[in-house]
Amino acid sequence: MIRDITLGQYYPTDSVIHRLDPRTKLIGTIAFIVSLFLFKSWLGYAAATLFLAGIIRVSKVPFRYMMRGLKAIIVLLLITVVFNLFIIPGEVIWDFGILKITREGLSQAGFMAVRLIYLIIGSSIMTLTTTPNDLTDGLERVLGPLKVLHVPVHEISMMMSIALRFIPILLEETDKIMKAQMARGADFENGNLIQKAKNMVPLLVPLFLSAFRRANDLAMAMEARCYRGGEGRTKMKPLLYEKRDYMAYGILVAYLAAVTAIGIVVR
Template identity: 60%
Template sequence: MIRDITLGQYYEADSVLHKLDPRVKLAFTVLYIVSLYVGKGLFCFAFAGAFLVFVIALSKVPVRFMLRGLRSILFLLIFSAILNMFMTDGRILAEWWIFKITWEGILMALQMMIRLVFLIMGSSLLTLTTTPNELTDGLEKALGFLKIFHVPVHEVGMMMSIALRFIPILIEEVNKIMKAQMARGADFDTGGLIKKAKAMLPMLIPLFISAFRRAGDLALAMEARCYHGGDGRTKLHLLKYKKADLIAYLVLLVYMAGMIVLRIFTGNVPLIPGVFASVTGPVKAEERA
């Protein structure tokens, strides 16, 4: 049932990555995504892949957890690959009616897929190794400079952590209400789409009512403990950089620099060099003729 949904897919393990400051991991995620778009050609992607394997190995998160994240975007992956394959102009490999597959298209599709896979795996590492609370703490601190522009960083962070905290509570609530309505003969499983959507009402209305009730209660409880927002508020868990964090930043920096250097010197090497050469040959011959 709904109980089985896991949100905030934290994987508990004792690894270097888990112990890192969340800000470092945020920086890693952002920079890694940037690097995937900076990179071009075989060597860059090989480098990005190698770095990803290195980080995953450090995280001690089983590979199947990473692949689970990919399953949800499988459709998107295939769809964008096919689109790229047909839509890119270039040397034609196969043709049928108005459809044509080009070598450039295949390369483009391949590059797109690698980018997406790396991107998802890289960013899922963040949520896999960081608890939701650490994550909001990190975000709040990292984005603290926005306060100058009157962005309520603390309040947004607080809302995020409360929202995350409430997910399991609401899931439990859904289970309770569903059971109570099933005891009154409600049927959530059979029927067409419209019937199913209608059947959700007896579950959704009490759920919303209870969510509002809980929100009101929580607001009162927070005010009773003198919560008044972020100004002058101290933290239970202070974020402080340790030696490992500085080393991690250094590694990240070296990776980024390496990526830029590779892009400049090997950016022209195509993803599948051998195949490409064999196609380029005849085209040139035609040109000569």
């Protein structure tokens, strides 16, 4: 399961999505995620499905590779579905004594499951098609207006980019530690969920030590290169919008207009 997490990883290939300006992808991802929380009917999610399928197709990232990231949230997905099934009141369709499944709960559970899945896929597309450096530059430009309020935009962008970059690094480190302990007789695969959770406890100390060591190495490397923040820092490749970016914004506006119209018509 550790190797199945795709968030924070970059998938190198040549596609239109990879060549888009990182600002376009950031704004598009935020707009898509916001739209997921506005849907009140399955027709809206059908529109989101078509939009997301088109993006995955154009990105040239294998669909099977994209779906790998969902394995890591299966437990969270099940908890969300079960919670909505039995907690939300309404018209009862199945009665199991104390536990009752309502029509409204079933509908809400479906909405929440699809919403969570699409949120993970949408976020993964951005990180899979954007290098860490481009992501940092894009975040800095998008958050640029906050400089008027003396917000350290460059530092915030750098921290977010490093955090995303550290996700696959820490997952790889976790996998190495697990294999080393399994070679010494540790069992991480057998037992119920609680036993598996207890078996993961011995991983925490070496994982934290490894994380602090890598963070210290990164800090020393940045200091050795005289990094002092983003004030007055120039770019070797400044971000410039191109024709494909304006076309992408046009498609995004068309999608948002379609889902808004669906929300108005279907209530």
